[in-house]
Amino acid sequence: MFDERKYVSFYYETAKDLPKVKPDPATTAMLVVDLQNEFVLKDYGEGKMFKEMGEWDRWEPYFDRLHDVVIPNNKKLIDYFRNNSMEVTYGRIACLKNNGEDRSPVQKTPGWNGMLIPVKSFGAQMVEPLTPEEDDIVVNKTTDSVLAGTNYSQLIANMGIKTVVVTGIVTDQCVASTVRDLADEGFKVIVVEDCCAAATMELHDAELKIMNNIYCQVTDLEGVIKLLEENK
Numbered sequence: 001m002f003d004e005r006k007y008v009s010f011y012y013e014t015a016k017d018l019p020k021v022k023p024d025p026a027t028t029a030m031l032v033v034d035l036q037n038e039f040v041l042k043d044y045g046e047g048k049m050f051k052e053m054g055e056w057d058r059w060e061p062y063f064d065r066l067h068d069v070v071i072p073n074n075k076k077l078i079d080y081f082r083n084n085s086m087e088v089t090y091g092r093i094a095c096l097k098n099n100g101e102d103r104s105p106v107q108k109t110p111g112w113n114g115m116l117i118p119v120k121s122f123g124a125q126m127v128e129p130l131t132p133e134e135d136d137i138v139v140n141k142t143t144d145s146v147l148a149g150t151n152y153s154q155l156i157a158n159m160g161i162k163t164v165v166v167t168g169i170v171t172d173q174c175v176a177s178t179v180r181d182l183a184d185e186g187f188k189v190i191v192v193e194d195c196c197a198a199a200t201m202e203l204h205d206a207e208l209k210i211m212n213n214i215y216c217q218v219t220d221l222e223g224v225i226k227l228l229e230e231n232k
Contacts, residue, residue, distance in 0.1 A: 002220040004231035008213040009207070013078025021188045021217040023163040025228050029087035033075060033146060033175050035130055036092050038115070038123030040066055040169075045123050050139055065197045066169070073195045073221045074167050075129050080225055082133075087161065090126055090138040091146030091178065091186070092121040092170075103142040104149065146178035153185050165186040166216070167195035167222055173205035179216050194225050 004018075012018060033060050038045035042063050050059045081088050091128055093115060100116040107115055121141050125131075132138050137156075143149035156164070164187050168175055176196045182189045190210065196203035212218040219227065 002223045004092060007209045007218045009114050009209045012213045015160065021163060022231050023188065023190065023191055023227055025232055027088050027160055027162040028165060029161045030077060030081045030092045030121065030165045030167065031146065032104055032126065032130060032177055033166065034091065034093055035074065035127050035168050036123060037125050037127050038117050040071070040127040051072065062197060064201050066067065069194055070197050071130065077167065077192065077195060077221060077224070078130060085107065088136055089156065090132050090136060091141055091152060092124060092126060093117055094124040094140040101182065105145065107142055111161055145181045147178060147181035147185065149158045164189065165190045165192060167192050170195050171196045171198040171204045176207050176211060179211055184217040190224055191216045191218050192221055193218055194220045
């Protein structure tokens with residue numbers, strides 16, 4: 001069972017009534033962030049790179065969480081949204097130029113964010129079994145935030161969306177940037193803890209504690225489905 005106090009930060013430790021999101025399924029969309037072949041597969045992209053660098057032991061727990069928890073839970077939540085005629089949307093890191101010159105400076109910088117993933121490449125595609133359907137909105141970003149480098153917020157606003165359920169990777173970077181931007185633009189945000197991952201559980205938990213109750217409401221897969229069912 002999800003512990004609602006786990007992600008309560010210093011700011012809200014003494015609060016008696018924590019803010020609650022009451023999502024109307026008719027105006028709620030799911031946003032899957034960066035669950036792409038480049039970042040998820042164990043023998044391709046970053047997984048392959050970590051093995052070649054001799055760093056697989058450090059990263060294996062992260063990839064295990066992706067395959068054992070995050071991907072299966074995202075599939076369950078996507079199925080729930082589709083079965084209830086709710087919007088499933090995607091944000092992915094993908095540059096339009098093969099040489100990556102259209103990327104933001106942060107994604108041109110060597111290191112964790114230094115990535116070159118052309119939009120038509122295998123690495124840019126969302127990992128199976130989370131493949132978008134033909135009518136799903138998929139936006140391509142060269143920024144951490146799904147909103148900063150795309151027209152995502154305008155698109156969902158046009159459709160009357162008011163609440164966004166966010167999943168994906170990594171919790172403390174692209175997910176966090178997206179959540180903050182959604183909140184600043186006036187959307188209610190729910191982050192599904194067991195549908196997200198960071199490099200370590202320490203980073204994952206710390207970022208969720210920072211964001212919870214200020215920019216979003218953190219819950220788990222069972223909790224978000226319960227919220228949606230209660231507000232039908």
